[in-house]
Amino acid sequence: MGKDRQPRGQQRQGDAAGPDDPGPKKGAGSRGQRGEEEARTCCGCRFPLLLALLQLALGVAVTVVGFLMASVSSSLLVRATPYWAGIIVCVVAYLGLFMLCVSYQVDERTCIQFSMKLLYFVLSALGLVVCVLAVAFAAHHYSLLTHLTCENAPDSCQCKLPSSEPLSRTFVYRDVTDCTSITGTFQVFLLVQMVLNLVCGLVCLVACFVMWKHRYQVFYVGVRMCPLSASEGQQQKV
Incomplete structure (x- = not known):
């Protein structure tokens, strides 16, 4: 009888341990796949989102500073007040934010996804x-x-180049009560515009690099609405 009880106990332990062994392995594998998919989704939705938000913030800043520069004098040229650069960058930023709402699919299987990118x-x-x-x-x-x-003039500021210059021109800034607004405030605005547009150009360059990397290397862009299957998750772009 003792010999019969021992194998039964061992058999019960084996039966209890046998069905439980595959369970945790499958759960661990599914959890690993879900974690990998969530990491890819986060990598795809946060980094382009950050670029689009930076473009929007810098575009608004360039536009506001450009209109402030235009208010200094009515005779300033459009190229001297680059609010147009900020407007273009804002349009790019809005398109990038809208692009994140398009569901991600492997190898750009939708026409709207490819067109927007x-x-x-x-x-x-x-x-x-x-x-x-x-x-x-x-x-x-x-x-x-x-x-x-x-030099100050009635309702204007007249600026001249030194007489030693071959092209000694006179620049008249209308609707200016004091020349310090041109030689001081406007110069500060120009410096701010140079810094803002330089940073904005770098952000646009990084955005182009992200789009190129997503097309020719492995980089996920967009919000993934449906989880990928195991076979699609293992695909790599060449």
């Missing part, structure tokens, strides 16, 4: 070019103001 890449490249132009115009105007000699 391509448009976002092209507009980010355009924003980069526009920001570089804004920096160049602001730097040129700032260097010009450093060589000007300004």
